[in-house]
Amino acid sequence: MQPARDGFVAEEKTAQRSVGRPRSVEAAQASLALLLNLVRTGTATTRQELERRSELGRAVVADRLATMIDLGLLKEGELGQATGGRAPRQMQFRQDAGSLLVSVIDQSSIALGIADLNGQMLVEHHEAAQLDAGPEAILDRLATIFDWLLKETEKPAPWGIGLALPGPIEKPVSDFEAVPVLQTVQSWQDFPFLERMSMRFGVPVFARSGVQTMTMGEAKAGGGRGLSDMIYVKLGRSISAGLISEGHLHRGAQGAAGMIGHSRVGEDLLEAVVGADAIAREGMIAAEDGRSPYLAQAWARQGELSVVDIGHAAQLGDLFCVDLLGRCGRLVGEALAPLTNLVNPALIVIGGVVSESGGDSLLAGIREAVYRQSHPMVSRDLQIIRSQMGASSGLVGAAQVVVEELFAPTILQGWVGQGTPLRHPDFQKSREHVAATLASRAAPPAERVAP
Amino acid sequence: MSIAGLGPHGERAVPADQIQLSETDAINARARRFSVAVVLHTTTSDWSKQELAGIAATLGLHSAALVEVVDCNFDVDLQIAALARLARRPVDAVISIPIGNARVAAAHSALTQSGCKLVLLDNAPTGMLPGADYASVVSTDNFGLGQSCASMLSAHIPANGAAGILGYGIDFFATHEREIAFRKWMATHRPDVTLVRERFAELEGAGPAALAMVDKTPGLSGIFAVWDVPAMKAVRALAEQGIDIPITTVDLGNEVALDMARHGMIKGVGAQLPYDQGSAAARVTLAALLGLPVPPWVALAGREVTPGDVIEAYQVIWHLPAPRAIIDSVQTMASAKTSDATQ
Numbered sequence: 001m002q003p004a005r006d007g008f009v010a011e012e013k014t015a016q017r018s019v020g021r022p023r024s025v026e027a028a029q030a031s032l033a034l035l036l037n038l039v040r041t042g043t044a045t046t047r048q049e050l051e052r053r054s055e056l057g058r059a060v061v062a063d064r065l066a067t068m069i070d071l072g073l074l075k076e077g078e079l080g081q082a083t084g085g086r087a088p089r090q091m092q093f094r095q096d097a098g099s100l101l102v103s104v105i106d107q108s109s110i111a112l113g114i115a116d117l118n119g120q121m122l123v124e125h126h127e128a129a130q131l132d133a134g135p136e137a138i139l140d141r142l143a144t145i146f147d148w149l150l151k152e153t154e155k156p157a158p159w160g161i162g163l164a165l166p167g168p169i170e171k172p173v174s175d176f177e178a179v180p181v182l183q184t185v186q187s188w189q190d191f192p193f194l195e196r197m198s199m200r201f202g203v204p205v206f207a208r209s210g211v212q213t214m215t216m217g218e219a220k221a222g223g224g225r226g227l228s229d230m231i232y233v234k235l236g237r238s239i240s241a242g243l244i245s246e247g248h249l250h251r252g253a254q255g256a257a258g259m260i261g262h263s264r265v266g267e268d269l270l271e272a273v274v275g276a277d278a279i280a281r282e283g284m285i286a287a288e289d290g291r292s293p294y295l296a297q298a299w300a301r302q303g304e305l306s307v308v309d310i311g312h313a314a315q316l317g318d319l320f321c322v323d324l325l326g327r328c329g330r331l332v333g334e335a336l337a338p339l340t341n342l343v344n345p346a347l348i349v350i351g352g353v354v355s356e357s358g359g360d361s362l363l364a365g366i367r368e369a370v371y372r373q374s375h376p377m378v379s380r381d382l383q384i385i386r387s388q389m390g391a392s393s394g395l396v397g398a399a400q401v402v403v404e405e406l407f408a409p410t411i412l413q414g415w416v417g418q419g420t421p422l423r424h425p426d427f428q429k430s431r432e433h434v435a436a437t438l439a440s441r442a443a444p445p446a447e448r449v450a451p
Numbered sequence: 452m453s454i455a456g457l458g459p460h461g462e463r464a465v466p467a468d469q470i471q472l473s474e475t476d477a478i479n480a481r482a483r484r485f486s487v488a489v490v491l492h493t494t495t496s497d498w499s500k501q502e503l504a505g506i507a508a509t510l511g512l513h514s515a516a517l518v519e520v521v522d523c524n525f526d527v528d529l530q531i532a533a534l535a536r537l538a539r540r541p542v543d544a545v546i547s548i549p550i551g552n553a554r555v556a557a558a559h560s561a562l563t564q565s566g567c568k569l570v571l572l573d574n575a576p577t578g579m580l581p582g583a584d585y586a587s588v589v590s591t592d593n594f595g596l597g598q599s600c601a602s603m604l605s606a607h608i609p610a611n612g613a614a615g616i617l618g619y620g621i622d623f624f625a626t627h628e629r630e631i632a633f634r635k636w637m638a639t640h641r642p643d644v645t646l647v648r649e650r651f652a653e654l655e656g657a658g659p660a661a662l663a664m665v666d667k668t669p670g671l672s673g674i675f676a677v678w679d680v681p682a683m684k685a686v687r688a689l690a691e692q693g694i695d696i697p698i699t700t701v702d703l704g705n706e707v708a709l710d711m712a713r714h715g716m717i718k719g720v721g722a723q724l725p726y727d728q729g730s731a732a733a734r735v736t737l738a739a740l741l742g743l744p745v746p747p748w749v750a751l752a753g754r755e756v757t758p759g760d761v762i763e764a765y766q767v768i769w770h771l772p773a774p775r776a777i778i779d780s781v782q783t784m785a786s787a788k789t790s791d792a793t794q
Contacts (some may be wrong), residue, residue, distance in 0.1 A: 120578070122577060123552070126459075127594065127635075143633065219577075312465070390581075391460055449732075
């Protein structure tokens with residue numbers, strides 16, 4: 001045998017021996033991440049299933065599981081189903097190893113919650129707040145309530161924050177990079193809200209638009225549970241939509257997908273005609289000119305009218321309000337029909353304050369327009385329902401955003417060996433960068449105040 | 452008082468007085484003779500007795516039978532067992548006050564899945580959704596009660612003084628909301644006030660917690676207790692040590708009312724109206740049973756009570772004349788004041 005040939009054989013043997021074994025730290029991290037996600041998602045929980053699904057050897061699986069038990073990420077659970085011989089011990093993900101802080105900031109309210117690492121909400125709180133109070137006031141309030149909730153409910157230390165903001169959020173160029181809040185929150189431009197939040201709690205912050213988190217929340221825990229294709233429509237002061245297609249949230253090139261409120265209805269924008277403020281305005285005109293006796297009384301009593309009053313009047317049979325909400329529903333349906341034909345969803349969920357108040361008249365109007373203008377195959381099994389989750393959909397969705405980000409294989413591999421995403425090298429670098437940026441801006445830290 | 456808080460899922464409140472059955476609905480309800488069960492944390496408190504009275508009277512008016520009242524004695528496992536048993540019984544609806552948070556969620560959801568209508572009092576456990584898991588939550592505006600208590604206590608706290616919070620150490624939505632609201636009001640209107648807090652997990656711990664707070668905070672000028680029973684435990688413990696300190700609290704229990712009438716430590720109360728809440732819960736239950744749309748959150752504003760109007764407030768809240776001892780105390784205090792003024 002020629003020496004050169006010998007060398008080639010030796011090389012080949014070495015390559016064969018390396019199959020299924022870590023050849024580097026990276027490979028070890030990859031196998032840890034793979035096994036953690038298999039257990040976490042319930043895809044495989046016994047050692048045998050894990051070996052089969054991961055295609056890793058028994059010794060490697062045993063070693064990785066032991067490592068993750070030591071790191072506090074996994075624990076041994078109950079006995080599984082025996083398939084001949086002893087019943088196998090099931091592995092369990094430690095969803096209480098950390099917690100997730102989530103918040104939905106809207107024009108007139110804030111919602112806050114704490115979720116476990118599976119994205120299951122453990123506690124939530126909602127309160128009225130005015131966005132125009134400015135970012136500093138909102139930041140203080142969030143920090144104060146989060147501090148109080150963490151202490152009061154004795155939840156584990158946070159691993160990440162999920163924020164839903166009223167407007168589109170641009171995609172960051174790299175992991176863990178905070179992004180500026182976009183133009184839709186005008187008074188917040190140039191305010192380092194996400195950076196300050198991240199530094200305040202020492203965790204990464206992941207932000208999405210409110211409608212995108214609500215869409216994810218509906219898909220995870222609401223009407224869209226178990227469905228791969230759905231549309232969520234938020235009818236509030238502004239109007240926007242979120243899309244889950246083949247199980248994934250569609251964010252768009254800039255992260256601004258779903259701004260259907262900018263569709264035209266004649267000369268006006270859709271949200272200028274059927275947004276909560278526009279409906280309230282119509283109601284006030286009808287109260288004034290006598291078309292709605294109920295609204296006239298309500299206005300005299302309260303001195304103001306909102307879409308909630310118009311919805312209540314419709315429920316009590318006020319003809320003007322029934323007609324107004326039906327008309328608004330048809331306009332929303334006409335904007336949704338092309339989208340429905342384009343993506344063929346199994347479900348459309350209607351949420352937001354207009355939906356909560358609008359009752360059956362609004363929903364009937366939406367259904368009428370969507371079914372009339374959709375292809376028969378698209379509308380055959382299509383369901384259009386009202387959301388039951390309220391602002392909780394945004395909290396559940398924000399938690400889901402953080403779970404998906406932290407446990408995305410590429411990110412998970414960066415921290416799984418350390419036991420916590422807070423030790424991810426990119427996050428550490430990002431923190432240093434943010435600290436330096438904030439110091440150069442000389443922005444004062446969010447002070448703690450009473451919740 | 453207007454409604455300041457938001458519902459368990461951020462809902463805007465529908466005031467309880469807007470939930471009314473039409474004549475036709477009432478005729479339908481009477482014809483169908485519904486049966487309803489009630490599950491309460493306890494049946495012995497003044498609040499529970501009035502809540503039950505409101506439920507029973509309103510159901511009775513509509514020929515609905517209150518077939519069972521379960522007293523869970525604050526025991527989560529007892530509540531879970533009771534709900535499982537009711538799911539197998541031929542009751543049309545259950546009105547329940549969830550005791551724990553997540554621990555009782557599954558048992559409540561299972562009840563709805565058994566075909567029973569479920570109306571919750573005070574709060575929905577985290578994760579439960581209206582429509583799918585329950586019909587509606589009927590609750591007092593706990594956030595508003597906390598704000599009221601802060602505002603009433605504020606008058607007794609000097610500039611740059613300190614106020615204490617006697618908080619409940621159990622994960623319970625209503626008391627959380629009251630404490631958050633109290634703190635928010637103080638932070639907004641009295642940023643000069645330093646807030647301290649002690650918690651109690653058992654009622655017997657409320658007195659020692661109040662004493663500990665006074666010990667640790669020299670110059671403590673007032674205390675907010677998250678409901679009336681621990682407030683009175685604190686009053687007794689403090690009085691035994693010769694300490695007199697202004698206290699505000701939630702609910703006009705008999706003892707609290709008597710202490711106010713005697714111008715004792717209790718200076719103000721944000722009171723729930725349990726009879727009215729029970730009546731609203733019964734109306735919501737009947738509406739849900741008739742297949743009418745019901746709002747996910749129905750709320751009642753609380754009522755502020757001061758020593759000056761304790762008799763009238765008692766009548767409004769308890770739908771009863773105030774006990775003789777309260778009336779006598781108010782009259783004694785009034786005549787003492789008059790004689791002081793004439794001297």
